[in-house]
Amino acid sequence: MRVAELGLRTGVSIPTIKYYLREGLLPPGERTSPNQARYGDEHVRRLRMIKLLTEVGGLSIVAVKQVLAAVPAQRGEPAGQPPRDAWLAARERVAHLLSARAWNSDLDAHPARALVAAIAALHELGRGDLAGILERYAAVSVELAAIDAAVATDPSDTEAQVLTLVLGDVVLAALRRVVSASGAEQLIGVPLAGKAHQSTASTCD
Amino acid sequence: MRVAELGLRTGVSIPTIKYYLREGLLPPGERTSPNQARYGDEHVRRLRMIKLLTEVGGLSIVAVKQVLAAVPAQRGEPAGQPPRDAWLAARERVAHLLSARAWNSDLDAHPARALVAAIAALHELGRGDLAGILERYAAVSVELAAIDAAVATDPSDTEAQVLTLVLGDVVLAALRRVVSASGAEQLIGVPLAGKAHQSTASTCD
Known part of the structure; x- marks a missing residue:
């Protein structure tokens, strides 16, 4: 397909697609003439992924570039409609x-x-x-809400509510990346040990 | 204290402090002459809060304004060093x-x-x-890592790992705000009911 159809199928503007091509976020299409190229399903899928990471995930283009570098092989199935x-x-x-x-x-x-x-x-x-x-x-x-309530005990202390909510996002996101980088955690069942030390362990009683 | 000392004590530049004053993020100081004002501990504390929300929390100035509107009364104790x-x-x-x-x-x-x-x-x-x-x-x-592993079961499927991590942040942050707005949840012990439906409930066995 031409770049125009690629834009139609993904809802991404042509200047933006060209920007992604220049930045290497999107692999080049197959050149069919000096100023035309043909794009395939893998481009549709890659563009949807970029759109998801930027528009839904809130990532910057720099961050998307890093993330996509970790996802080298796009899955084989055609993206379809x-x-x-x-x-x-x-x-x-x-x-x-x-x-x-x-x-x-x-x-x-x-x-x-x-x-x-x-x-x-x-x-x-x-x-x-x-x-x-x-x-x-x-x-x-x-x-998490139960933890927040246990840490910020005074419901009228709106500052504490705001801080646990806003900083909580940051702390959780960072912790998830720490755990994710220590992959073995997911396999050896540390959740069991971890739960025992936690306030919500009472849900097991 | 003068604006210069306010800057020294918080590590915020004077132009930035003046910007916060213009935007209403920081309440005006007590005017001592046509072009000088005196600031107090409450300004130090407010500035530290703004710094925390922007630099650590990653919030925009617009978002900080909204958040600070929900925290009208600064706590009484002096901020000190x-x-x-x-x-x-x-x-x-x-x-x-x-x-x-x-x-x-x-x-x-x-x-x-x-x-x-x-x-x-x-x-x-x-x-x-x-x-x-x-x-x-x-x-x-x-x-959460255990959930991610249960949902994205193939460890070689890096796309799935990336999506659960990046979209997971967004979904979690949104869910925390939904729960936070439904405050009663924190009080009536829904964690107990919720856990029963969850994969990690096996930690209770």
């Missing part, structure tokens, strides 16, 4: 979660909208197999 | 955590450095009472 109802299906899934947990949150406003965007983006990328993090992380986020 | 060894103490605390969990991570590089910065910033703000999120979140981050 994303399911047209990816957004609607994601919206329904988030709505179901909120309702099951009796959480009140406007689906069309932040923060619920960020959940919808993340799940929809996974489906558009053909990675609906990972969408289960939504429900699994939801259980963990309740644990 | 931050403990000179806040950074060293935070570094030691993080080192202890990493060693106890046998996590390998360079303390002077990201991501461990982000943990040190967050804990040091809390102490500099006189909010060392909240630093316990470090060890408590560490236990949860192991759970």
